[in-house]
Structure formats: C-alpha cells, structure tokens
Amino acid sequence: FDGKTTVEKNSTVEISSTLQLKKSQLKSRRNLNSTVEETSTIKENNKEKVKENNKKNITQLFPKSIHPIQQFIKDNCSRVSRIEKQLTFNECENLLKEHTEERVEDVLLALENFNNIKKYVSVNLTVRNWLSKSEKNKNTFKRIAKGEVTDQQLAEELDKAFR
16 A cells, blocks of 8 residues: 555656646736737727827818818929928918918918929918018118129128028
8 A cells, every 4th residue: 555655646746747837837828818918908098199299280280171271282392392391270360460371371482482392391481580681681782772882892791691
C-alpha cells in the first residue's frame, strides 16, 4: 500500500497542479480579453471624439449660412479656394468691418490671378497682408500727386512694399 499510496499522492499532486495551471491560464486569458475589450472601447471613444471635433471644425468653417465673401470665392476664385486655410464666417465679418466688400473682392481677384499662389497657407492672412500693401501704395500715389515724392523715392518705396 505504501508504494501505491505514494503513487496516488503524486498523481493527485500532478493533477491538482495541472488544474491550478489551467485555472491560472484561464484567468490570464480572461484578463487579456478584458484588457483587449477595454482598449477597443477606448479606441472607439477616441474615434467618436475625433469625429465630433471634425464636425465642429467643419461647422465653424462652413456654417449653415454662407457669407457673401465665401460665396464670391466659391464662384469666382477656384485657385484661392484651394488654399489650405479658408476664410471663416467670422473672419469675413471682421474683414468687412475694416474694408469695403469691393476692396476685399478686388484683392481676392488679384490673388486668384497671382502666379505663385501655392506658397500661401491662409486666405485671411494673405488678404489682410495684400490690403495693407495696397493701402501703403494708395498713400504713396497721393503723395506723388501732391508732388511730395520723387520718382527715385517712389521706386524705393515700391521695392520695399513688395519684397
């Protein structure tokens, strides 16, 4: 009996250790499955947040009512409409507070016909920059009409303005 008991005890020990090993494997698989489920849930939540942010950005760029300046760009300025950062509704309003619609449209048409338009990133900043340059030039031409500026001074000022 002693030999048999020993063998039975050993086999019992082997069986119980195998069961314990299988139980620990099951637990680790369950933990792994729950971790995978949590990760996929987090990824889905992040995707939803990104979609919501994109919708907000699109809504800001293209509100339900389109501004007349935005419509002008859409209808008349296909090259300007390809610039990365387009005018928002609020930027259009701010431009019209500072300048007339006619002047803004003139600058947009000039920008549309500009040869190296690809280098510009923002329509708003470009239009503002071009409007300020045209304002400087307008003041220069007024001074010429009054006889306050010589041709050489004019050439130097124009050179500085368009660098």
